[in-house]
Amino acid sequence: MTNDSVWNTQSIDLCRRRWLGDSATALGAIALTSLMEGESLQASTPIIPSIDPARPYAPRASHFPAKAKNVVVIFCAGAVSQLETWDYKPELIKWDDKPLPGGPAVTFQGPAGNLARPQYTFQQRGQTGKWVSDMIPHLAELTDDIAFVHSLTSKSNTHGPAENFLSTGFNLDGFPSLGSWATYALGSENQDLPAYVAIPDPRGVPQNGSNNWGPGFLPAAFQGTVLSAKDPIRHLVAKGVARESDEAAKHLLEQMNLQHQLHQVSDSRLTARIASYQLAARMQLSVPDLSDLSTEPPHILRMYGADDTKNGDKAAFARNCILARRLIERGVRFVQLFNGAYASAGRLNWDGHNAIKEQYDIHAEIMDQPAAALIKDLRQRGLLENTLVVWCTEFGRMPFFQKGAKGRDHNPDGFTCWMTGAGVKPGVSHGMTDEFGQKAIENIHPLYHFNATILHLLGLDYERLSVEHNGIQRRLTNVEGKLIREILA
């Protein structure tokens, strides 16, 4: 007999007594009420940005020198298979159509079928010799500059909660998104455009919709503004109102507010509202200029595939990619570019349950060239030196097909996202999944770490950047988070 059993018996007894609270001395309450003097000082002190209500987008200092000033996130909705893209598993070829020993009988959507080989050929690329699939030939050319994280995990295998987790750090609805956090902390370099722009896929908005760019309980100013090459900002102009009448209304409003202010000296909220109308007026001028892609030369349109006359979805996504570059050029802090729309059994996004090869042929054609061109274009303009480009998806897919289908089910236990650009170590593959690519087994990183690393590259302390909500100092990475140092330059 070991000692273990002796004290286990005793402890269970005590334990029960404690939480049943039947002890006359209220042992429970005291036992857990110890708080160290000065504890709050030892813990990280929250940093709450100070925001001038009249200039919510004014640039604010980072917590420490930042590697990246701006961010472009390419968000592939629907969960891109790591096995068809970046995480090469030759064992799957050997085990093709054989059952996974000890594998699960049932996964998200139903019974599991046999293991299935990668549905595309893989080749080694560039100096690093990184194996990447032929599905994405243009992005594959860039692997020498990319830092891959192959060992990410999510907290949910359901698109809604998992996209919440990727975008906000929480499974539940209603928490602030990454872009909201970034602009809340840093404001923007451009005062004439929204600080944070979300560009939906031309085929529709992603599965989890606006929660991916929602401000949660941060001020509404930090909500992602929806804008795409196809659809301009809503309410930018008053439809059907003559210019003179519009000007007259603006002028009258200005007069009214000035009159009112005479009696309310130094109320900053009034000043802020007056300023917001001036900012809105500037936006009315700068947004059309921003969205006017006609000034882009033909070779740029060709490079992105925006001139593709056969594939309208690709051309439209390419135009969104050009728009993303133009936003970054203008100093907009955070651009979130969506590839893939809402739940559609994989027809409109990366949710490849049924016939993954057929579906991915379509999606890859739309995503690959424009996304690769965006990165190349940012680089050739020198913008990549202070822009971080992130490619992400909410989770990965299973190494086996679903029973009776030629597609893969949801897999939150090991998948790949990557970064390139400012502050990122080029040509790294960090972390590993098992031989079949099912589970992360080395350097496992919950998505918290990925988000923590993005904030870090922006010069933000992810453990301290906070907002108070219902008595809790909320952070993007909750009480978790760790830097993925291995991918930092």
Added chain:
Amino acid sequence: MLSIGLCDAQDIDFVRDIRPIFVEHCYSCHSASEQESGLRLDLKSAAFRGGDKHGPDIVAGVAAKSPLLGFVNSSDQAKRMPPDYALDAKQIEKLNQWIEQGAVWPDGIDSVREIDRTDHWSFKPIAFSTLGSIDTLIEAKLRENGLTRSPPATPIQWLRRVTYGLTGLPPTLDETDTFTRRLTNNPISETAYAEVVDRLLASPRYGERWAQHWLDVVRFADTHGFEVNTERPNAWPYRDYIIRALNEDTPYDQFIREQLIGDGLGVDPATGFLVTASVLLPGQIGKDAESIRLARQDALDEIVNNIGQTFLGLSIGCARCHDHKFDPVTTIDYYAMQAMVAGVEYDDREWRSEETATKKRRAAMLHDEADVVQRSIDEFAPIARPKSASRMIRSDKHSVDFEKQPAHIVRFEILDANLHSSLGLIEPCIDEFEIYSDRESEGNIALASNGTRVTASGSTESGSHHARFVNDGIVGNESSWMSNAKGYGWLQFELPKEFNITHVAWGRDRTGKFDDRTTTAYRIQFGESTDKMRVVTELLPERPAVDPKRIHDRIPITLTQRLRLTIEATNSLEPCIDEIEVFNQKGKNVALHAAGTKSTTSGDTLVPAVHDPSYVHDGMFGNDRSWLGNENGRGWVQLEFAKPEEIGSIVWSRDRSGSLVDRLPIEYTIEVETPDGWNRVADSTDRRPWRSGMDLGPPFITTTLDPTDARRVNELIKERNRLDAQIKALERDQFVFAGKFRTPDSIHWLNRGDPEQPRDLVKPAVPVFLGSLQLPETSSDQVRRKALADWIADASNVLTARVLVNRVWQGHFGTGLVDTPSDFGRNGSKPMHPELLDTLASNFQREGWSLKRLHREIVLSETYRQSSSIFGREETMKQDADARLLWRFPGRRLDAEEIRDTMLAMTGELRSEMYGRGFDLFDKRGGLSGFQPVETFTSHGMKRTIYAHKIRRERDAIFGAFDCPDAGQSTAKRRESTTPVQALNLFNSTFTLDRAKAFAKRIQVEGGTDLNQQIRVAYNIAMQREPTLIELSTALDVVKIHELEPLCRALFNCNEVIFIP
């Protein structure tokens, strides 16, 4: 193994020998920053108390009984501490000896001090004080800080403030007038103020305003949230309940009880409180067991959070994974609270009320009426044709050969068409009809080029479809004939002369692109003239596919005593039948158990009170009264009537309530016993094949009936549909999304909050530091919720009243006395005026928990009445810019709903109707993303914004930008941010432009033709004051040139309108 006495005993000194071991090997997990398993070793008292699950870790003098030693010495790698390596033998021996020698840990050497977490102001009893009113207490505090109160606001400023404060709307012209006149006429002005407050509190607008505050906190919405975000169509009764309860001034303690156990108090909708959160519905949760467990945990977590935040101002949810970091809420406390609500499911429940009972009775009557109509329809149903040959009708080409027959006229009548996947039965289409004679050389004699003339029953004409295209020799949809009747039509070919016909052929689309609109039943007639036609061949329509709700088999009248239904295939699993009815010639159901009929079956799966073979003819419908077979895909039921009966109709179903569609028999045979033996009278061979999710089409095809009968049936079907729609409307409001209650789940505490790591069972209880309420695991759901409600609503609960009066205070002054309204815990703010908070709370309890009384106390105070001006108070501004000490009234911006309602009030368009299903702000009421905002509003869209159908996470396209919560998380306090998007929305949206037009119209009506007077009216409506001369002339300059709309737009947007003074 522990080896006592390995070394020579020596005196161990804690500071020299033991603490360094703790520092180096234990502190990283067991000290201030982290306390794994609740253990910390940097503090004497805590160390001796031990970790969560092991009691005291150090038993002085008895090393063998000290878990600490057990851990460092464990042979089990998984238990041994530290986790990654073992301490060396010397260190273990030192620990051993230290404990054996009495574990001496001198006092006063720890660098940290322990604080009792229960020692916190809000956990202490409410101090009962009669010493002060709001004003005396506020004034005392101001004095302490060397400040003074501001002079009173102008009466009109106050009127505007209090009208918005209590009702969320501006004062009307009349209200302003009355108040002003009252003040001029009556020197005792206090009455005038009190009258306004009484009027506002009695107004139904009061409940609408304050319900919004409440709904923010409980994150109410009309959709389920998450990815699919589908409509929650029966959520609105909770919103209405809140408005009503507030208007009726339901005492707050009662209000709490109703929201937790309203099902036991006759107010079902109130319990909507329990299920206001986002939730994953069964279809969205993964099929794997882990997903299901996690989803249930998340759902329960939301309920606990809602209760904790809303009523108690405690973030209990923080203890889901670890003990609360600041408050004395343990993980066990958290799961004990989960156990309190572990019988709650997110679902609709029956809404029991007088109104719904009436609707229910009416629906039952209409059901009976509908049954009568249905029986009349049934009389025309085609007789079953058992053993029909399976039909293969091709869309591209179908041909029929004949023995050679003479004909001058060929008539082709379409009797049925295939069902479109989404549209059901639609108009059939023929791309080309061909007729061939016995002389091959003549080719297709139907061609118009041969002189054949075609006429049709009716045509849908377009560039692609015309009757003449049917014999133009061109195939494909682009040159075809389309009928103008659903599933019916005929073509008649008049040949140039009589021919001997040998075969005809037709297609829907010979290019193979389309396979809808295909003829599936037809009749072909030949004749020498139109009045001498004879049927040469026909293929009769199939009967509809089996419908889980109702399958009807009409058979030739047969005398029999025994009938057998044999199932040969199901759409899944063992067959299930809720009822079989067999009608005799008089229309009486002779199959009923009560009529003496006996049943036997092939075998049964028995589930008490759900599945039993006798339920198949008990006269009761639904899955819960059904027979379930015991073999996959097959089985039979035999009925023996009390005596031989002349039967003609069998009606049976899988689930007449329509909720279940699995286990459906899709291939079957019905036989009856006759003197010649068993005789097959109906089967599924003449039915349309069943497909998952198919549109079932009409109850049967009437094309074969004679025209009078067909008309009669179609009328009956219309009548049936009308009744069904009425029944649906009546039944729609029979349910409320207010939680379904059932036997509670067993709740275990979960290690790190992980549903895959369940530990011991937890009894329902309230947090130990707040009370001693604990219930046995066997207590029922309602008992649990009642006990919880009683505990929260008890006057001795230290948090309930404080939290509520603070929310009300915040509603009036913008900031609560505690400025973290949903966190009264240690991490929340301390109250600005503890005495005032407790005075308000104890008065509130003593005065019957009346919210209206509390409002009255606040808004009639001088503190509330003082000016908000900062003119000449620059010094005070420096000291207390936010006016937390209330040296002035802190004005505020209107919130999203107030702005919209104000605009409608200004134009006179605001409708005062209350309650009911929400009006639309978007093009759909839920579902996948991509909501398009409604731009133009009429009728119900002019109701107050609280009556909008609230789509979770989808902020309103215009007013959402004004910090309108998205109902994702609880919003205890709205932000007041300023963004350019707000400016664009409020200045340029169609809503604003439409309101500007309407406002202009009103101004013209009320102001007459004089522009000056018009502008005066506009200012009075918008700002409750006359314009100044400068304002008048500035506005006049604009109005003269551009008319009134620019002025109206500016007024909607200007600060004086958007801010409360």
